[in-house]
Structure formats: C-alpha cells, structure tokens
Amino acid sequence: MEDMDQVLGEPTRLGGPAPEWRPWAATAARLLLAAVWAWAAVAKISDPDAAVRAVRAYQLLPEALVRPVAWGLPFAELALALLLAVGLATRLAAAGSAGLLGLFMVAIAAAWARGLQIHCGCFGGGGPAAGVQARDYLGELVRDTGLLAVAVLLAWQPHSRLAPGRRLSSEEP
Amino acid sequence: MSTRNTRNRPSKPTKGRNRPASPKRPTTGRRRGAAAGRRRGRSPLQLWGPIVLLVVAVAAGIALQSARSHPQASVAVPAHALGPNGGELLGRPSAPVLVEEYGDFQCPVCGQWERTVGPTVRRLVDQGRIRFAYHPIAFIGPESLAAANAAEAAGDEGRFWAYHDLLFADQAPENSGALTTDRLLELGRQVGLTSPRFQQRVRDGTYDNWVRQATDQASQRGVNATPTVFVNGRQADGALTAQGLLTAVNAAAAGGI
Numbered sequence: 001m002e003d004m005d006q007v008l009g010e011p012t013r014l015g016g017p018a019p020e021w022r023p024w025a026a027t028a029a030r031l032l033l034a035a036v037w038a039w040a041a042v043a044k045i046s047d048p049d050a051a052v053r054a055v056r057a058y059q060l061l062p063e064a065l066v067r068p069v070a071w072g073l074p075f076a077e078l079a080l081a082l083l084l085a086v087g088l089a090t091r092l093a094a095a096g097s098a099g100l101l102g103l104f105m106v107a108i109a110a111a112w113a114r115g116l117q118i119h120c121g122c123f124g125g126g127g128p129a130a131g132v133q134a135r136d137y138l139g140e141l142v143r144d145t146g147l148l149a150v151a152v153l154l155a156w157q158p159h160s161r162l163a164p165g166r167r168l169s170s171e172e173p
Numbered sequence: 174m175s176t177r178n179t180r181n182r183p184s185k186p187t188k189g190r191n192r193p194a195s196p197k198r199p200t201t202g203r204r205r206g207a208a209a210g211r212r213r214g215r216s217p218l219q220l221w222g223p224i225v226l227l228v229v230a231v232a233a234g235i236a237l238q239s240a241r242s243h244p245q246a247s248v249a250v251p252a253h254a255l256g257p258n259g260g261e262l263l264g265r266p267s268a269p270v271l272v273e274e275y276g277d278f279q280c281p282v283c284g285q286w287e288r289t290v291g292p293t294v295r296r297l298v299d300q301g302r303i304r305f306a307y308h309p310i311a312f313i314g315p316e317s318l319a320a321a322n323a324a325e326a327a328g329d330e331g332r333f334w335a336y337h338d339l340l341f342a343d344q345a346p347e348n349s350g351a352l353t354t355d356r357l358l359e360l361g362r363q364v365g366l367t368s369p370r371f372q373q374r375v376r377d378g379t380y381d382n383w384v385r386q387a388t389d390q391a392s393q394r395g396v397n398a399t400p401t402v403f404v405n406g407r408q409a410d411g412a413l414t415a416q417g418l419l420t421a422v423n424a425a426a427a428g429g430i
Contacts, residue, residue, distance in 0.1 A: 045234070045238070048238040048239075048241050048242045049242055049385060049388070049389065050312075051238070052242070052389065052392070053312075053388070053389070053392040053397075056392050056393065057392070057397045059395075063393070067235075067239070067242075068235050070238075071234055071235045071237075071238035071239060071242075072231035072232070072234050072235045073231075074234065075230040075231050075233065075234025075235075076227055076230060076231050076234075078230060078234075079223075079226050079227045079230040079231075080227075082226075083223055083226070088222075088223065089219070089222070089223035092223050092224070093223065096227070116397070117397065117398065118397050
C-alpha cells in the first residue's frame with residue numbers, strides 16, 4: 001500500500017520514480033527555447049521595415065495584416081522568452097512556443113511548395129534571397145522540428161528547477 | 174522498497190514529495206497532475222497573467238514599431254525619379270518596352286548584372302528599343318540606404334548614372350563599413366560632384382525616406398531579391414542574363430505586353 005502510494009505520488013505519469021535529471025532537463029529546455037526566442041525577437045525588432053518585407057514575402061497574409069504581424073510577432077516571441085527564462089507559466093509558454101513553431105513550419109513549407117525563393121526571416125533579415133534552394137528550406141524545417149520537439153516535451157513535463165512557477169502553482173503543500 | 178522515501182524525506186522536508194500519508198492527497202490512485210489543480214485551484218492571476226502579458230507585449234510592440242518605422246509624412250521625392258513606378262529613367266519616352274531593375278548598391282549580384290547585362294541595356298537604350306528604369310532600394314543594410322540617398326543627391330546635379338556606375342564598379346563586401354559618408358563624398362568628387370548642395374544632401378540623408386518608401390513599394394510589388402528585373406511590368410527572371418534580357422525584350426516588343 002505504501003509502495004503503491006509512493007509510486008503514484010511521484011510527479012511522473014509513467015509509473016516509475018522521476019529521475020533527478022528530469023527537472024534539470026526541463027530547465028535546459030526552457031533556457032534553450034528562451035534563448036532562441038530572444039535572439040529571434042531582437043533580430044526582428046531591430047529593423048521593423050525589414051520585418052515587414054520578410055512577412056510580406058511569404059505572400060500568405062493580406063496587406064492589412066502584414067504590418068501588425070511583422071511588428072507584433074517579435075514581441076510575442078520576447079514575451080515567451082521572458083516567461084521561459086524566468087520559469088513562469090512554463091506549460092503555457094511551452095505550448096505557445098510549440099504552436100508558434102508549428103505556424104512557422106507551415107509558412108516555410110508553404111513558401112517552399114509554391115516555389116518562392118525567400119529567406120525565412122526567422123532571425124531578422126528575410127530580404128534578398130537569390131539562390132535559395134530546397135536545402136535551405138529543409139534545413140529550416142529540420143531546425144524547427146527539433147525545437148518543436150523540445151517545446152512539446154516541455155509542455156508535457158513542465159516541472160523544472162530554477163523556477164518559481166512550480167512552487168507557486170503546482171507544488172504539493 | 175521505501176529507501177527512496179526515507180532518503181528523500183530528511184533532505185527535502187519542505188517539499189514533502191513522498192510523504193505517504195499526506196491528508197490532502199487522495200490515495201485512490203488519482204494522478205498527481207490532475208490532483209494538483211483540484212487541490213489548490215489556479216488563481217486567475219496565474220492563468221490569465223501570462224496571456225495578458227502576451228497580448229500587452231504584442232500591442233505595445235505594434236505601437237512601438239509603428240513609431241520606429243519610417244515616417245511616411247516627410248518624404249522628399251527626388252525631382253528626377255520619373256519612372257512609372259518611381260525610379261531613375263534612361264532612354265526615349267517613345268521606346269516601346271520598359272525594362273526596370275530593382276537594385277541595391279551593395280548587392281554583389283547587382284554588380285555582376287551591371288557588368289554582364291549592363292552593356293546590353295545601354296545598347297538597347299541607344300537603339301531606342303527600351304526605356305530603362307533603375308530603382309535604388311535598400312535591402313542589405315544601412316550602407317545601402319546611404320548609397321542610394323547619395324545617388325539621388327547626385328541625380329539632383331544631373332549625375333545619377335555616373336554615380337550609379339561608379340558605386341557598382343567600386344563595390345566592397347556587404348555591410349563592411351566601406352561606404353562611409355566620406356567615401357560617398359569622395360566617390361562624388363571622382364565624377365565631378367563637389368557642390369555644397371550634394372555634400373549637404375549626402376550628409377543629411379535627404380532622400381533616406383524616399384529610398385525606404387521605394388524599398389517598401391518594391392516589396393509590395395513582389396520584389397524579394399536584388400536584382401529583380403521587370404519587362405513591361407512583368408517580373409522577368411530570365412532577364413538576369415544578357416541573352417535572357419534580349420529574349421524578354423523581343424517578346425515584349427512583339428507581343429505588346
């Protein structure tokens with residue numbers, strides 16, 4: 001009975017005791033995603049006009065939405081970076097990261113499928129794109145797939161070290 | 174069996190992770206995550222705080238970047254940028270075909286286009302077969318903007334094309350810092366531009382906003398790369414070689430597109 005209870009009391013859902021490294025892995029995932037978002041955000045914020053051109057080049061949004069998306073998106077990335085770095089609302093931030101990455105992958109795949117030759121503008125820029133090849137699109141998609149996997153795992157197991165969020169919200173009394 | 178329990182409890186008493194007889198935890202096998210939410214409930218702040226943060230960040234970002242983006246109000250338009258879509262014009266108004274190039278003075282492929290296709294452009298212009306419009310845009314960096322502004326300032330003195338040719342002949346690696354104000358003034362002197370007005374406009378960035386606006390309009394026209402060539406209003410990717418340009422111009426002249 002005590003054994004049973006002890007197993008169920010562990011934070012994992014897989015039935016076994018949670019290894020000590022898992023919260024640290026979640027912390028590493030948080031910091032990785034935070035760094036990527038912060039880098040992407042700052043690069044896009046630094047040149048608002050280039051951000052507009054990069055979004056427009058995907059030819060997915062009506063002109064009226066191009067500017068709000070180009071200017072608002074990097075700040076959403078920055079907010080995600082902040083939440084992940086501090087460790088607040090980790091599950092929400094990780095799920096938001098996964099959703100955003102999924103959208104980016106759809107946009108990149110759509111550009112590739114339509115034969116557009118554009119730089120993704122993922123980390124700023126996104127203007128000139130002579131000689132963009134399948135390899136470039138594939139590389140971007142592989143990178144985003146890796147980040148998406150990290151984000152999904154973090155949303156699934158958001159408990160991490162060096163985070164106030166757990167103590168505030170979901171730690172046992 | 175309970176070694177983990179006894180090992181953990183003394184070292185981390187405050188967390189109480191493995192306390193077997195916690196009165197608040199159901200012992201009926203309910204999962205911990207689901208139980209955690211029910212045990213305490215989430216305060217509205219915890220749930221909505223991050224969402225509000227995201228929304229506020231996005232709204233503030235749009236407002237901030239809108240203010241930082243180039244002011245549309247004060248655009249000094251160069252009097253000589255008379256192409257149908259803006260841009261500097263070369264050739265007779267009666268020429269039947271309009272060839273437009275969107276170029277960035279820092280772009281190496283534009284420099285290459287200038288060397289390989291430029292002579293054909295000039296021949297077609299001289300023959301009265303095409304009008305050529307060059308749109309100086311700034312995709313690559315601040316030096317692109319400075320160079321385009323300087324070229325328009327040169328245009329004010331009637332020396333746009335001489336300055337244009339010199340910029341492409343004198344290209345440095347992209348964003349290398351080579352195109353300083355002093356360098357742009359020096360290039361001006363090489364084509365006889367010594368007037369205080371030219372120098373003032375290079376220093377002031379008189380046409381910066383016009384170049385920014387032209388760059389944005391180029392992007393709205395589907396220009397994602399430099400050089401991009403349009404023949405009679407249609408993007409002509411084949412025109413990146415001399416033979417391709419001739420083919421496109423002949424087709425346009427014959428087809429009347």
